[in-house]
Amino acid sequence: MDLSMIRWNEQGLVPAIAQDAADGAVLMLAWMNEESLRLTLETGFATYWSRSRKQLWKKGETSGHTQKILGIRYDCDADALLLTVEQTGPACHTGARSCFFNDLLPADEDELPATSAILEKVYGVIADRKEHPQEGSYTNYLLDKGIEKICKKVGEEASETIIAAMKNSREEVTYEAADLMYHLLVLCFDRGVTPADLWQELARRR
Numbered sequence: 698m699d700l701s702m703i704r705w706n707e708q709g710l711v712p713a714i715a716q717d718a719a720d721g722a723v724l725m726l727a728w729m730n731e732e733s734l735r736l737t738l739e740t741g742f743a744t745y746w747s748r749s750r751k752q753l754w755k756k757g758e759t760s761g762h763t764q765k766i767l768g769i770r771y772d773c774d775a776d777a778l779l780l781t782v783e784q785t786g787p788a789c790h791t792g793a794r795s796c797f798f799n800d801l802l803p804a805d806e807d808e809l810p811a812t813s814a815i816l817e818k819v820y821g822v823i824a825d826r827k828e829h830p831q832e833g834s835y836t837n838y839l840l841d842k843g844i845e846k847i848c849k850k851v852g853e854e855a856s857e858t859i860i861a862a863m864k865n866s867r868e869e870v871t872y873e874a875a876d877l878m879y880h881l882l883v884l885c886f887d888r889g890v891t892p893a894d895l896w897q898e899l900a901r902r903r
Contacts (some may be wrong), residue, residue: 698738700731702777705749710746713778715756715788718767719893720814724788725796727756739764743780762786816892819879822887839883847887851880 705711709731715724733753733826736744743764744755757763772776788837789796826836839847840890854877861869885895 698735700734702775703731703771703778704735704774705733706776708748711778712781713743713745715743715764715780715782715784717784718781719783719896720794720817723797724764724782724784724794734778737766737780738769743782746871749857757785760786760790762788764788780795816878820886820892823883827886836883838889839880842886844887847880847884851877852883854880859890872896 703711710728711730711734712726713729713774714726714733716722717724719764727743728748729744730746733746736753736755740755744765745754745756746752747754755763758853763785764780766780767783768781769778770781784794787794789798823836823840826834830837839850854873858873858877859872861873882892883889
């Protein structure tokens with residue numbers, strides 16, 4: 698493998714940022730030398746260089762929290778790497794999902810643009826309600842009633858979405874389609890289907 702395009706620093710290293718392929722979350726930053734990058738490319742799993750211990754380390758070798766490599770890019774200056782990974786378990790040694798959990802300037806969640814990642818978050822809330830029921834929770838009500846009730850609601854929301862579309866109301870279609878998507882997520886959770894299963898099936902149809 699020709700890695701001559703990579704611009705290593707004075708120590709023969711390049712920063713490598715790991716990004717979760719599932720939702721784009723930035724997981725961690727570590728360093729690679731030429732040997733660790735070659736091993737990463739050869740094995741398909743992230744291997745880094747420890748500047749403090751002066752040795753190679755395969756991510757998850759002891760913890761099991763490996764990073765399967767799905768893609769690697771380098772930036773316009775060829776002096777930084779971006780690893781698209783399938784993360785097993787938390788990425789941070791603290792047990793946090795990402796190493797970036799300390800706020801220097803906290804982001805206002807209300808001002809952040811909504812993305813498709815919200816579907817993963819909603820699914821997570823549904824799973825949490827199952828594990829930790831809350832009094833008055835509509836999600837818990839649906840889960841307690843069972844699949845027949847859930848399916849009925851999916852049918853109702855699908856019909857309301859169709860009606861909104863026939864009325865040519867963008868606002869109503871948005872509202873009703875969001876209701877439909879929520880109830881579909883509840884149905885999928887109840888049947889053991891994850892968002893990742895859906896994304897994989899959609900990707901298969903490309």
